[in-house]
Amino acid sequence: TKVIVGNNKLAIIIRENVNARDFGITLELDYFDAIQRLSEEGDIYERERKLDKFRWDWLEQNTTLDYFNIEYIFAYLCKLQILERWVSLNAEEGERVFRELISGLKDGIEMPDES
Template identity: 45%
Template sequence: MSSKYYYLVAGLPELSLEDSKLSYTVADFKTEIYSGLSTSDQKLIDLFYLKFDNANVLKLLKDKDAEIDTRGNYSAAELTEYISTLKEGGEISSKEFPAYLSVFILDYLNTPVESIVLYEDHLATLYYEYAMKCGNKFVSSWFEFNLNINNILVAFTARKFKWDIAGNIVGNTDVCEALRTSSARDFGLSGEVDFWESLVKINEIAELVEREKKLDALRWNWMEDAIFFDYFTIERIFAFLLKLEMIERWISLDKEKGNQLFRSIIESLKNEVQIPAEFR
C-alpha cells in the first residue's frame, strides 16, 4: 500500500458545504491537487476529465460557436481545430489528441444519423474502451464496468426498436461478444454479469431522472467495493473525483438530494481514513 498521497487523501474529508452549494468542485481539484500527483497519475486523472471533452466535442459538432465546459483537457480553439482538420481529411496524431475522439468525429461526419442508436452512447462506449487500456487495474475495471453497462442498455434499446444490435455494440469484452451474437432473452449474461438483474430493473424505469439516479447508485456501490482496501492511493483519489462529479451533477439537478449524498460521502471518508499512529 502506497502512502504517497497520505496527506492528500487524509485532507479530502475537509471538504465543506455552503448552504446548498458545494464549496469544492471538480474544477478546484484540477487547479489545487492535480499538480501534486506524479506524471503517470496525472495521465490517469486526465482520463476522468476527458468526459467533459466528450460533451464539448458533441456540442461543437452541432454548433461550432457553442459554449463549452471549461473542465475538459482541451480548449474550444483546440477542439474546433481538430474537428476542422478531420473534416478536411487531415490526420491528427494520437499523442496530440485521443484516438477514440478522432474516430468518433469521423463517425459523426460520415455516418447517417439513424444508423447510430445515440451519439452520446456511441461516444461513451468508445471512451470507455479507450480508457480501459490505461494499465491501472481499478481505473481500467471502472471503465470496463461502464462500457458493459452502456452496451447492455444500448442492446436493450436496439432490441426494443428492432435496430441492428451488433453494429451498435462497441468494444471487445466477453459481454460485448455475447450482446453481438446471442439471441437469448438475457443474451446469455444473467449468470455472468452480477449486476444484470439490477440493470434489467433500471432499464424498465421510464422516468429519466429516476433511471439515471439508479444507475449512479449502481456505479457508486461498485466503486465502494472496488476501493475497499485502497486507502492513500491514486485509486481512492480517482474514486473521490468520480463521486464529487456525480454529486456536483445531482446538486445542479436536485439540491437537497445532492447535499444529502455529499454529506454521506464525507462521513464515509472520515470513517475510513484513520490516521496511522506514526503520523499523529
C-alpha cells in the same frame, strides 16, 4: 451480429446470443440483472437517481481502503461527478449527499499505527 465490434470475450458472447433477452451476459456480469431492472424504471428522475446510487455503491464495494491508490482516486473523482450533477439538479439533495460523503470519509479513515 455484424454491428458488434471487437473480439473480446464479451463481444463474442453477445454475437453468439444475439436473440437472447440478456445477450447471454447475465452469467458474465453478476450485476446485469440489477442494471436491467433499473433501466425499466418508468420515472426518468427515479431511474437516474437509482442508477447513480448503483454506480456509487459499486464504487464503494470495489475500492480498497488504500486512500492513495489510483483506483480509489478515480472512484473519488467519479463520486464527485455524481455529486456535481445532482447538486446542479437539486441543491438540497446534493448538499445532503455531499454531507453523507464527507461523513463517510471521516468515519472510514483508519490511521496506521506508528510503532
